[in-house]
Amino acid sequence: MRKQQCVCGAISVVLFLVGAGLLIAGLVVVLKVFPDIVNSSVKSQKVLGLNSDGTLNDFTKTWATPTYISTMQYWAFDYQNTIGILNRAIYPDMDEKGPYAYDETIINSQIGFDESGEHMTYAQATRYVFNPEKSCPTCDPKKDTITIPDISFFVGMDQIFALIDQVLGNEKIAGICELLLKEKCGELATMIERELGIFLSVFKTGPFVTVVGAHHILIFFS
CATH class of the missing domain: 1.20.5 (Single alpha-helices involved in coiled-coils or other helix-helix interfaces)
Incomplete structure (x- = not known):
């Protein structure tokens, strides 16, 4: 027991x-x-970081060169009657072109970490590659041309006219103008606009611009 x-x-x-x-x-x-x-x-x-041997870890490598590709489509409107718009103020006649499809890939390079590993520096670039399969059958980015309003022209003209108004609105300058030009002082703004028009025609600068090539088209829509 x-x-x-x-x-x-x-x-x-x-x-x-x-x-x-x-x-x-x-x-x-x-x-x-x-x-x-x-x-x-x-x-x-x-986590974005380094391996023990100082190389980029797998997640950082994937982030630096992502396999995901984003496709963007762009349409352009080609102005056909620019002379009529400028001279007779008629409604624009436009032809739609597109879509122009581009595969967008983001590339991260020059990756570096500080000693603590908490802060990272890098350079990012975006690459666009024309995708003919997702574009219109007649779209040819190397040959297509479009005529569109030149935004930089309108911005520049607005700044010029604002400066003219500011100068002519100054009392001291107005007094000097009346002293030198007398009765023609009131026509100074018109004279400046006329001379400016001659200047633009000589240098073939106008409110519309014709661009050639898909990279130019892409810049206008970016």
Whole structure:
């Protein structure tokens, strides 16, 4: 009887020790091993950074050269009656061209980290490649031309006319103008506009511009 009790007691002690060992091992795994594995996995797969040997980790490599390509489509309106618009103020007659499809790829380069690894520097460039399959059948970015309003012309003219109004509105300048030009002073603004028109015609500058090539078309819509 005593022998059976000793055996049962020994088994209980062994089971207790095994259970305690498993409990301690489980706590070590939960509190130490598992968090270290998760942190290591996150740092290597989901955080921009470097490996221990100083090379870019897998996530950073994927971010630097993404495989995802975004395709953008652009339409252009070719003005056909620019002379009528300028001389007779008639409504614009436009032809729609497009779509011109471009595959857009973002490339991140010159990647660097500071000593702490908390701050990163990089250079980003966007590359556009013409996609003929998603463009209109007649679209040829190397040959197509379009005539469109020149935004820079209108901005420049607005600035010039604002400067003229500011100068002619100055009382001192107005007094000098009346002293030198007398009755023609009131026609000074008209004279300036006429001379400006001659200047623009000599240098073939106007409110419309004809662009050739898809890269120029893309610049106007970017």
